[in-house]
Amino acid sequence: AGGGYGFGYHYSDGGCPSPAAPVGSALSLSSGAATTSSAFPGLGSMSIVPASEGEWKNRDNIAIPVSRIVDCINNPGKEIDFNCKKITYPDIKLAYWAGGNPYLHHPDTNLLARTFEKLDTFIVQECFWTASARMADIVLPATTEQERDDITKSHTNKFIIAMHKIAEPYEQAQNDYKIYCEILKQFGEKEYMAFSEGKSEMEWIKQFYDASKKKADASKIKMPEFEEFWKKGFVKFEIPKHAYEYVAMEEFRKNPIINRLGTPSGRIEVVSKKIAKAALDDCPAHPTWMEPMEWLGDAQKTQKYPLNLITPHPKYRLHGQLNNTWLRSLEEIDGREPVWMHPKDAEARGLKNGDVVRVFNDRGAALAGLIVTENVKQSVVRMQEGGWWDPLFSDSGDMCVHGNVNVLVPNEPSSKLACGNQATALVQIEKFNGELPPLAVFSQPKFGKRS
Secondary structure (H helix, E strand, C coil): CCCCCCCCCCCCCCCCCCCCCCCCCCCCECCCCCCCCCCCCCCCCCCCCCCCCCCCCCCCCCCCCHHHHHHHHHCCCCEEEECCEEEECCCCCEEEEECCCHHHHCCCHHHHHHHHCCCCEEEEEECCCCHHHHCCCEEEEECCHHHCCEEEECCCCCEEEEECCCCCCCCCCECHHHHHHHHHHHHCHHHHHHHHCCCCHHHHHHHHHHHHHHHHHHCCCCCCCHHHHHHHCEEECCCCHHHHHCCCCHHHHHCCCCCCECCCCCCCCCCCHHHHHHCCCCCCCCCCCCCCCCCCCCHHHHCCCCEEEECCCCCCCECCECCCCHHHHHCCECCECEEEECHHHHHHCCCCCCCEEEEEECCEEEEEEEEECCCCCCCEEEECCCCCCCEECCCCCCEECCCCHHHCCCCCCCCCCCCCCCCEEEEEEEECCCCCCCCCCCCCCCCCCCC
16 A cells, blocks of 8 residues: 555666665655665765865855756856756866766767867766767776775665775776876865875775764664675675565655655645746646657658657666677677667668668768567657767768767757756668778777877
8 A cells, every 4th residue: 555656666676675765855754754664874975074275165066957068068158947046057168077978978969079179178087988088188097896996885775885806907097086186186285185085095985884884883783893894795784574564655644744745835746836936938837748849749840750769778788888898799780779660661661670771860860770670669760878979970961880879869958947858859761871881989099199
């Protein structure tokens, strides 16, 4: 009773009894009480003490939605709506990208490439020669997880895990923490100490663990000392009996007056007064069907591009991660990212299973290997996100010869509320009859000579 339904049950043991106790979601109780199966010490996070003096003191950082970076670079000083507030785009001259891959995940990749040329400097911190690293002015080689000591937890919080280094860093690669420390030393001792507090990476790992142990001790949950944990490699937390009896929002249902939710009204809200006050023209205050920017219901646009492209997550990788490994061979056709098409759509275009096709619209084109299947609806084609961008620039138009689907997706916000990215587009598909271009993105890039 009261279980309802949820999303992501395939991920992170969603819906399973767990020792985890995240709080602060929109449906958390206003008292701050846990709304999951039980209290748990978790893996503590430590805020970095800001510098007492210098440029970092009381620094007010500017945050923009990640999918708006292209719009930001092209329009410095522009004011936009975001999350019921107004924000102003800064004038960005340098981009330092670590832990991400904009040339893979950002919509309208060709527009992004033209936009990033406006930057004075583009720095990428990476373990592999991704599309973003290949387009950078400066590349800082970072270690993989196997080349550094670290600490993590399972998604369900059932384990805290010691990530023991199993290999020394390759060549000049350094771990992220050391890279940041070495850069901050160039700004001065105060800036370096404000970030590092003078601690080694192992001292930070111990501090994170000890913060969790302190919470565990207060809750009378047993955790070994750090040295024992590091030697054993993990701590396991047993699921208490009452976690199996947990019902989501049960306390709220028993007494909604006392156990108010963390919403403005204390109740489950279908209409948001906050969004209503913002008066956004593309996001009403209640759930509403809004006509998509591109869809099969648009008779005018479908005359030119009659196929609705959908872009699900890939089966054999995490977004673009592991696309540079042998896992590519499990799906690709002639080295190209696969695209699914209904048999009737394939027949109408004279296409057959295994053909290399050109998927295109006004934003760009990408090569793909055709899979003809009834597992996709007629007039809909399916192409996974995450294929590495491998551009071929020519007078006839720019084309990704490997199959990065984001060259086809529009760089328009989902709404003025979230400013998220869109994930669908209208396209056309035809057989590629030219000489199949070789792939370059999975090989060592060529470097210019030093002047």
